[in-house]
Amino acid sequence: MKTTTYYLLLCLLLGSPTLLAQGSGITISGTVREAGKKTPIAYATVMLRGKVDDQMIDGTTTDDDGKFELYTTYGDFYVELSFMGYLTKKITDFEFEGAHLDLGNIFFEEDSQTLDEVVIQGEKSRTEFQLDKRVFNVGQDIGSTGASALDILNNIPSVSVNIEGQISLRGSQGVRILINGKPSVLASEQGNIMGTITADMIERIEVITNPSAKYEAEGTSGIINIVLKKEGEQSLSGSITVNTGMPNNHSLGLSLNKRTDRLNLFTQLGIGYRTFPRHNETFSNDLSTNNELNTLSDRDFNEAFYNLILGTDYRINNSTVISLSGQFAYEKETTDSNNDYTLKNPEGILTDAWSRKEDSYADNPKWQSELQLKKDFDDSGDHILLISGTGAFFRKDQVSDFQNQTTVGNSPNAFQKLNTDFKEGIYTFKLDYTRPLAEYYELETGAQYVINEVSNDYGVLDLREDEWVPNMDFTNIFLFDQDVLGMYGTVAKEKDKWGAKLGLRYEYSSLDTRLENTGEKNRQHYGDFFPTVHTSYKFSDQYSIQAGYSARIFRPGLWELNPFFALQDNFNIYTGNPNLSPEYTDSYEVTSIFHWDKISLNVGVYQRRTTNVIEEVLTVQDNVSIRKPDNVGFSRTTGLELNGKYTPWEWASIDFDLNYNAFSRKGDYNEQSFDFSGDRWISRMMTKVKLPKDFDLEAAWNHESAYKTLQLDILENYYFDLGLRKKLLKGKSVINLSVRDVFASRRYRAISSGQGLEFNRLGMQGRFVTLGISYGIGKGNAMEFSGQKSF
Template sequence: MKKLVFICFLIVQLTPLIHAQQAQKSGITISGTVREAGKKTPIAYATVILRDKADDQMIDGTTTDDDGHFELHSEHGDFYVELSFMGYLTKKITDFEINGSKLNLGDILFEEDSKTLDEVVIQGERSRTEFQLDKRVFNVGQDISSTGASALDILNNIPSVSVNIEGQISLRGSQGVRILINGKPSVLASEQGNIMGTITADMIERIEVITNPSAKFEAEGTSGIINIVLKREGEKNLNGSVTLNTGMPNNHSLGISLNKRTDKLNLFTQVGVGYRTFPRHNETLSKDLSSNTELHTLSDRDFNEEFYNLILGTDYRINNSTVVSLSGQFAYEKETTDSKNDYTLKNPEGTVADAWSRKEDSYADNPKWQGEFQVKKDFDESGDHSLLASATGAFFRKDQVSDFQNRTILGDRPDALQKLNTDYKEGIYTFKLDYTRPFSEYYELETGTQYVINGVSNDYAVFDRQEGEWIPDPNFTNVFVFDQDVLGLYSTVSREKDKWGAKLGLRFEYTALDTRLEDTGEKNRKRYGDFFPTAHTSYKFSDNYSLQAGYSARIFRPGLWELNPFFALQDNFNIYTGNPNLTPEYTDSYEVTSIYHLDKVSFNLGLYQRITTDVIEEVVTVEDNVSIRKPDNVGRSRTTGAEFNSKYTPWDWATIDVDVNYNAFSRKGSYNEQSFGFSGDRWTSRAMAKFKLPVNFDFEAAWNYESAYETLQLDILENYYLDLGLRKKLLKGKAVMNLSVRDVFASRKYRSVSSGQGLEFNRLGMSGRFFTFGISYGIGKGDAMEFSGQKRF
């Protein structure tokens, strides 16, 4: 409550300053539009600098918007304008006539610099990170190891972000990350949507990593937000790329990305089709200490998928101040799964008492739809004063049938047949209204509201074959209905001037949750409202050194998979069940980050701390050799860490990126009246080296290491792996051939062990190495891209 009062007090105190600053605004406003000389195409993100004629010092600076427009300010008229953009000749404008307090330079035409064009292509392919007041922005290039890559693979190359072999996303070593697509929740980024399986490298423009989100964003996600921004804009006329990939295991795909843009209309489409296979090997050992029996399991599983993906969208500029956007996506996946599990049960004397096998044949259809309507109204030429309204609807369905056959090899266990049916449906509807108002050159107000409706129905049924009939098993059969509505209201006030900037915000969210089991009539109803204050600041000591600091309050609401008691049955000895009685996690997150830019090296060093109450963690129990995993609220945790990221370019042909993250954590809590408090530490590191070779070859190597760490009951062992990539440019960069190898030594393994509470448990999981070869060709001014839609499990 003290934090809330403090935030409100500061916002009230800033209000008169905002109006005072507005009254003091004076001087000269310089504006213009940057265009390409040939086709008069607007050039977005060109650099525009206002310099003093006397000493060439920078007075003001900006970049052009999507329409090539810019606006600068100066207190006196003794200046000149310098404009630059990669691949074009730099322009200086020194002769002009000032009319009162305004100077309109009109259209400024850029000509291509043919001498540096090849260098521009090289530079444009590198992914790069830039820092903003409350987030880090990773602009996606064409890193070689991203050949045939999905959004998950791109995320795994971003500092602070890691994706394990199970496809779980972590930020600074913690899960509970909120994934957004274009700033909004999306079925593409949901777990039941196979975690962005059809979002690919060539679709992504940038990824925003927000470890301490401002109040503008939803409070969901304890360790932060990752916002994936998809490409929409392009050069005028027809532009795009065509990509063909093949690989082992099966990874065959064809992707087409096209964009047609005019002065008022922008049309874009992306089409992808393909077939892929994901092998998986698991080994588990569970020992019941009370009976001294052991169950060994060996599992080999091939997941096969056909996928079809279509995106259509348009942006229409009604006038200079209003843009309407409409887009839709349809994705369809046909899945088949073939697996074989071999079981060996040993008695207390250590001899084999029973042995049997279990075969699985599964088939599933996964259709997905999504549509979005958006209107943006600009109240000034810069677009900073604006109103944005949007409505998004997404629907996902999974219709799956699995047949299991148990065959006895040793012992008197009878042969058995089992069937699993899943009919899953989910709809998500999001309505947003965002208003941004600059009160002066340095102060800005953001306010808005959001309403999210999430409805799920999961019809899950397990049948056993008995006397020629399929009999439902009541222990694993039910219909779980999940309905959750979240209403959010927020306001932020920010100030950015010269060296210092700050942003203060407050968000309120009200949650209405209803769940029920239709077969048994069990219901769970929860209503709660929370305030989430945020604060961010930055200070620029020099052009080479800056400091950032931030605080945010976060929440993690248990979702369908955590609450649903009827979720998954891989076999009768490995069961996951949800917990309808879970309560949300609440986190206070603090961080300070320093950013350095030197001649050949840039790096940042950050310190952070997260304090979480009502921590949700899986608890494993073993009963009669049946391993049951169930989430529960287990206490309070504190995580304190340090993060180091660096990019070093010793020579023009070599670049080295290093990312190291260390954190120490402690847990206080209990489960079933027994203490589960513990402490430990964990660190991860990534080193990536890129080399430019003769004859337009590029080579890349990326080494990843994750240390061992401890959870509530498990010891997770260390993990390490190497990815390699080789690229050859053809036709002056319009065509690209790529070869990549992921997990070269097949060393990326998930290994966990545990003991205590009457059980011992060991697990090993691995997928092996992947080879991919791709060739891509750019259409118009489109760049050659990589496309595959590969995903991880």
């Protein structure tokens, strides 16, 4: 940690921040449009540069309606605007009176001769700070070659994804994942979190650590909203990408877009085949018997996947747009695993040894459709009504065959079969209304109703005397029905230098779970208010500050509540708890944002206070380790976050991210005190270098410190990623090579001792190498990355 800290300080000291001339404050605004069709251009880059030295003073991107607004205290500047496929515009001559410069409509002319320069403009991902969220605009980083949505998330400041695929925000789980602002089976646990969403499909990712009342209150750590691309070019544009890699990592991606004055058609297709190897080692000792059990497990998860998105936006008139989109994904999975067990008595003598082999296959179809109506009530684009309905469905049909074969001891060989028929539907209905109340005020109000219906028909059969007999201890149908109705209102006031936003949300939750065969039921019906407060102040173009508060909730999901055992390793078992209560969190944060010539730096402090904390409780009986979630009390987490970027030269940059938090837990479980405290830090540093001959190099170092959970000590984890890129045909084609976890050092290691048990577990996946090539179609540019399916 000392080495990393010293390196960060050195980067900061070398920045040599230089302040430009001071001037009276002025707001610059305008609208960017395409010259031929007069349609607005979203996400165009707008920069203020100094006339003397051409240094960037400030920058932003246009919104969905092509509008932008910037504020500066500098007097001697010009405006530079750019977007892929269009000529860059520089506006140097203008006159303004008072504190506002309105540039009006700015028209972009097409340019087909500067493809290479266009690619360079959009080369790097960047983070923008808004009043109640951070927006990570996904760029063309080399390390994203062959990457899944999980890999992209792992490169975003404050977000981490562990080797198990679990997402954390500032070191805490309980994050709510949304797709285009709505819940989706594509982001559900059973649906393999964002498995069929590939990097080339993502426009931006919004990280909302303290969501306003406009967003649903689910997710104690915050919300991550993944916004998928619709593209935006006139005429035909797109790209085609091919990947191959080791272990099996082969895919083909196609993205196309056709846009006219009134109609926008878009489609994306992805197909691929992946293998994910997994190695686990587990040691457990039941101190009541002193029998030691060791397990070695090797598992290959193989998957063929297909993903298709079709959609259209139709402009009925100048003020009304209707959008219809659909997505179909299909996964065909096979799993081969082998678990080897050895059991020793208290004297250390081997008494039993056996193996358990698994052969599983599953079909997973899932689809989603959405209909949305957007109504603009005036030309400003600030007075709007959005109405949408989304339906999503996921199904999993799985059959698993298990064989136990004894090599030492007298235990008979055994055969077991597992059948799963899983169905999930999520239906979301939303209404959002935004209206300016005066020059600086804005009102937002709306409602959302989410219906989640799940059926999990789970059966286990044992082979007895050549006949498959149901094992009624593990066979049942679990039904999960949850409805959440939310209503909200916010009022915001935002001037040139400061802004404030107050909000209140009410949510009524209805949850019913049932075990059909046993008749066990759990019903919860409750309503809660969730207030939010957000403020910001801009001291200068170099320094601003944000502060926020929000009340949050984490409702136990299907797999926290589902009581079925996972039987792949029948001596290391996870089971849900249908009697869990929701977590409630009060979240506070203050963030300072600095921008200098060569350095941008964000420093934040935060605190979360959570009641009804849900934590896994580990028990060992007869050497069977069972992990089960339960409500264990109260927790407080206080943290410091530092992230930024240092660009010492035009051809090199350093991105860094450091998150430290200290936590304490108080609670009792089964008449035992579980009070404890600890700390944790996560750091990441990425270096990007431009090499001769249009080569680019990226290297990223990640480190996660050791930390404590309720009963386990999680040991430190570190890994190194590397990427190399070569542009061809003036940027029309790109070749990428990426190596994730270069030294195969990324491992999950957990140990525990006490309370009647000893437990030690190691998990690892190994190195992934991907080679990809992409080619731009029509006016489209080559993708600098493409899709990987992750589980």
